[in-house]
Amino acid sequence: xxxxxxxxxxxxxxxxxxxxxxxxxxxMCRRLAGLGITCGSRVRVISNNAGGPxxxxxxxxxxxxxxxxxxxxxxxxx
Amino acid sequence: xxFRFALxxxxxxxxxxxxxxxxxxxxxxxxxxxxxxxxxEGRAKKIKDDVKIIxxxxxxxxxxxxxxxxxxxxxxxxxxxxxxxxxxxxxxxxRNLYLTTQLVELGLPVVIxxxxxxxxxxxxxxxxxxxxxxxxxxxxxxxxxxxGRGVNELMQKSLQIAQTAAVGSTTGKSLDIFNKGIGKYISxxxxxxxxxxxxxxxxxxxxxxxxxxxxxxxxxRLNLPGKLLQEIGQRRDMLEEEYGSDAETIIADTRYDFIxxxxxKTIERKRSQGALSTSDKIDKVVTNRxxxxxxxxxxxxxxxxxxxxxxxxxxxxxxxxxxxxxxxGTISGWLEAAGATEWLYALIIDGILAGLSSIxxxxxxxxxxxxxxxxxxxxxxxxxxxxxxxxxxKRLGLSGKSFIPMLMGFGCSVPAIxxxxxxxxxxxxxLTIILTPFMSCGAKLPIYALFAGAFFANNQSLVVFxxxxxxxxxxxxxxIILRKTVLKGEPAPFLMExxxxxxxxxxxxxxxxxxxxxxxxKKAGTVIFAAAVFIWFFQTFDFSLKMVEDPANSILGVIxxxxxxxxxxxxxxxxxxAVAIFTGLLAKEAVVTTMGILHGLGEVTESSTSLIGAMxxxxxxxxxxxxxxxxxLYMPCIAAFGVIKREMNxxxxxxxxxxxxxxxxxxxxxxxxxxxxxxGF
Numbered sequence: 001x002x003x004x005x006x007x008x009x010x011x012x013x014x015x016x017x018x019x020x021x022x023x024x025x026x027x028m029c030r031r032l033a034g035l036g037i038t039c040g041s042r043v044r045v046i047s048n049n050a051g052g053p054x055x056x057x058x059x060x061x062x063x064x065x066x067x068x069x070x071x072x073x074x075x076x077x078x
Numbered sequence: 079x080x081f082r083f084a085l086x087x088x089x090x091x092x093x094x095x096x097x098x099x100x101x102x103x104x105x106x107x108x109x110x111x112x113x114x115x116x117x118x119e120g121r122a123k124k125i126k127d128d129v130k131i132i133x134x135x136x137x138x139x140x141x142x143x144x145x146x147x148x149x150x151x152x153x154x155x156x157x158x159x160x161x162x163x164x165x166x167x168x169x170x171x172x173r174n175l176y177l178t179t180q181l182v183e184l185g186l187p188v189v190i191x192x193x194x195x196x197x198x199x200x201x202x203x204x205x206x207x208x209x210x211x212x213x214x215x216x217x218x219x220x221x222x223x224x225x226g227r228g229v230n231e232l233m234q235k236s237l238q239i240a241q242t243a244a245v246g247s248t249t250g251k252s253l254d255i256f257n258k259g260i261g262k263y264i265s266x267x268x269x270x271x272x273x274x275x276x277x278x279x280x281x282x283x284x285x286x287x288x289x290x291x292x293x294x295x296x297x298x299r300l301n302l303p304g305k306l307l308q309e310i311g312q313r314r315d316m317l318e319e320e321y322g323s324d325a326e327t328i329i330a331d332t333r334y335d336f337i338x339x340x341x342x343k344t345i346e347r348k349r350s351q352g353a354l355s356t357s358d359k360i361d362k363v364v365t366n367r368x369x370x371x372x373x374x375x376x377x378x379x380x381x382x383x384x385x386x387x388x389x390x391x392x393x394x395x396x397x398x399x400x401x402x403x404x405x406x407g408t409i410s411g412w413l414e415a416a417g418a419t420e421w422l423y424a425l426i427i428d429g430i431l432a433g434l435s436s437i438x439x440x441x442x443x444x445x446x447x448x449x450x451x452x453x454x455x456x457x458x459x460x461x462x463x464x465x466x467x468x469x470x471x472k473r474l475g476l477s478g479k480s481f482i483p484m485l486m487g488f489g490c491s492v493p494a495i496x497x498x499x500x501x502x503x504x505x506x507x508x509l510t511i512i513l514t515p516f517m518s519c520g521a522k523l524p525i526y527a528l529f530a531g532a533f534f535a536n537n538q539s540l541v542v543f544x545x546x547x548x549x550x551x552x553x554x555x556x557x558i559i560l561r562k563t564v565l566k567g568e569p570a571p572f573l574m575e576x577x578x579x580x581x582x583x584x585x586x587x588x589x590x591x592x593x594x595x596x597x598x599x600k601k602a603g604t605v606i607f608a609a610a611v612f613i614w615f616f617q618t619f620d621f622s623l624k625m626v627e628d629p630a631n632s633i634l635g636v637i638x639x640x641x642x643x644x645x646x647x648x649x650x651x652x653x654x655x656a657v658a659i660f661t662g663l664l665a666k667e668a669v670v671t672t673m674g675i676l677h678g679l680g681e682v683t684e685s686s687t688s689l690i691g692a693m694x695x696x697x698x699x700x701x702x703x704x705x706x707x708x709x710x711l712y713m714p715c716i717a718a719f720g721v722i723k724r725e726m727n728x729x730x731x732x733x734x735x736x737x738x739x740x741x742x743x744x745x746x747x748x749x750x751x752x753x754x755x756x757x758g759f
């Protein structure tokens with residue numbers, strides 16, 4: 001089954017996904033790579049409140065990620 | 079022999095603890111001068127050889143796109159330390175190794191300090207250290223930097239490697255990160271490079287990789303011929319075509335693939351990734367959409383309530399009695415016994431002692447405030463404050479990350495302005511530098527304590543809390559205005575790591591508190607001491623160097639009367655306030671010192687109570703509040719001015735910053751006084 005891709009920002013608290021595409025431009029990708037987010041990374045949303053930044057669990061750390069960025073990262077839920 | 083070891087690692091991996099543990103922390107730790115400070119240097123203790131330890135800024139990767147990364151990378155490639163000690167947070171190996179894979183490529187000998195092993199043990203995770211070291215081809219020493227464990231072994235190993243390297247044996251094996259496909263492109267670039275340039279000052283394979291990635295800094299530095307750049311560009315296009323992505327992404331992904339392959343074989347985590355930890359549960363409450371901001375305000379209010387409440391007042395009275403009765407009494411006894419002349423007596427008792435005591439009484443209070451700030455920072459709450467504020471700051475054109483330097487501004491603007499280096503974007507940095515001094519620093523605390531004590535005795539903590547809030551509100555409003563005018567643009571997207579909550583250790587808190595607080599005691603002994611003598615002298619003599627009867631005719635009196643009219647519309651147009659504002663440019667504590675000397679004139683062994691009495695004849699509560707608002711916001715002290723100049727790296731921006739701050743201060747105080755008067759306060 002081919003699962004649909006959606007922006008990371010749409011993932012609810014407690015959901016997990018795999019990063020498939022990153023559309024933020026080089027600079028953003030570079031910073032995300034340093035913090036452990038690249039294509040193929042597993043992410044889990046710890047908290048996602050409308051309008052504010054998200055808290056993610058990536059590898060063994062917790063990241064705060066602005067909503068604008070979270071909408072440019074496409075993930076596959078599950 | 080003498081060696082240089084560089085400490086490199088992710089932020090929050092325990093680098094500073096390790097640095098202190100190796101150097102003993104009693105060693106001289108100096109900030110290097112110049113634009114690129116923030117590297118610390120120390121000397122290793124307990125070792126016969128002469129080993130210099132260089133603590134580089136915490137970084138996540140070696141790409142040259144933030145100031146810290148540039149500082150760290152330039153040091154490594156230009157200065158070529160004998161050994162690179164890579165500190166890795168053992169609870170987060172996978173992410174930390176991303177930097178390691180890049181360090182290895184520089185061709186310098188690397189040793190890994192696998193830190194925070196106690197937390198790994200507590201979580202019952204298993205790490206096969208030998209296998210990990212073997213897969214990476216790098217020696218690994220497990221450490222617990224906070225307890226000093228493993229530090230000797232680490233130094234012995236580093237020394238051994240440095241000595242082997244010094245006699246010329248090969249170092250810096252490259253890791254087998256890239257598969258044949260990508261590896262081919264790198265090797266080809268390397269050969270093309272070798273054909274054009276005989277003498278490359280860096281490791282050729284690393285340069286090849288950087289060129290393939292399109293690293294502009296390296297391209298600029300090597301001054302390569304256009305033909306070669308074109309050739310490399312073609313190769314990059316082919317790589318991108320073959321792998322269907324851009325070169326940087328391909329390389330980053332490959333690194334993580336390599337790392338995750340190793341991690342799978344060598345590490346067994348008991349808790350599954352993403353399971354909710356205690357920190358996550360706390361965050362559910364602390365960062366809750368509705369609770370977050372009220373909770374933040376409540377925390378800050380409690381801090382001020384305690385600092386300025388009964389405990390704070392008690393310490394003030396205690397120090398006051400100590401200095402103004404016990405010490406001043408003893409010294410005046412000596413002076414009388416020794417038959418000191420009138421002017422010497424006046425200089426020591428009315429000048430130096432009155433000036434110093436007006437500041438020293440507040441030192442315990444400053445320490446209490448710093449203890450709370452240390453607690454909030456060390457526990458991990460401050461990082462959450464940035465997270466909470468992002469929602470608000472984003473609308474104002476700033477990223478939540480700007481809130482961290484601003485919070486540090488509650489301690490002192492100097493390190494706070496330096497902390498703006500963590501911001502990625504030039505305009506964000508400039509804006510944050512301009513706004514940070516609006517956060518009330520520790521040196522301004524005595525001003526509020528004095529005025530709030532004199533005019534708002536029943537609501538001291540509430541009034542001081544409101545002054546701090548005023549600073550935040552003015553910063554926010556200024557941010558909006560500046561973003562719409564001189565600093566147009568979007569803030570860099572918000573992205574930061576949230577450290578896990580930790581219960582701060584008593585020792586850590588005291589070190590942190592003392593580290594900040596000692597500056598104030600030192601200042602009292604130097605700048606404030608000099609200012610006290612200076613102020614006393616110029617308010618005692620007139621321009622023909624005769625002692626004056628009425629200080630209003632003294633040198634300071636004349637100057638003060640000259641500038642006082644500027645402040646008349648703000649409610650404090652007397653010459654003493656004007657002088658205090660002027661001397662406050664040396665150091666903000668000098669505002670209080672000046673008040674102490676100018677208002678307390680000629681009364682030996684008087685206590686602060688009579689200073690308050692003297693001030694009550696000059697000020698009303700409304701005027702006092704306008705004065706506090708002005709001193710909160712106007713141009714920062716000379717030390718902060720120097721740092722603003724250095725960090726802005728432009729006189730134009732520096733003068734704009736302090737001009738803007740002073741104009742805002744005048745306007746806000748004007749509005750407070752005029753509106754307040756109209757309302758009948």
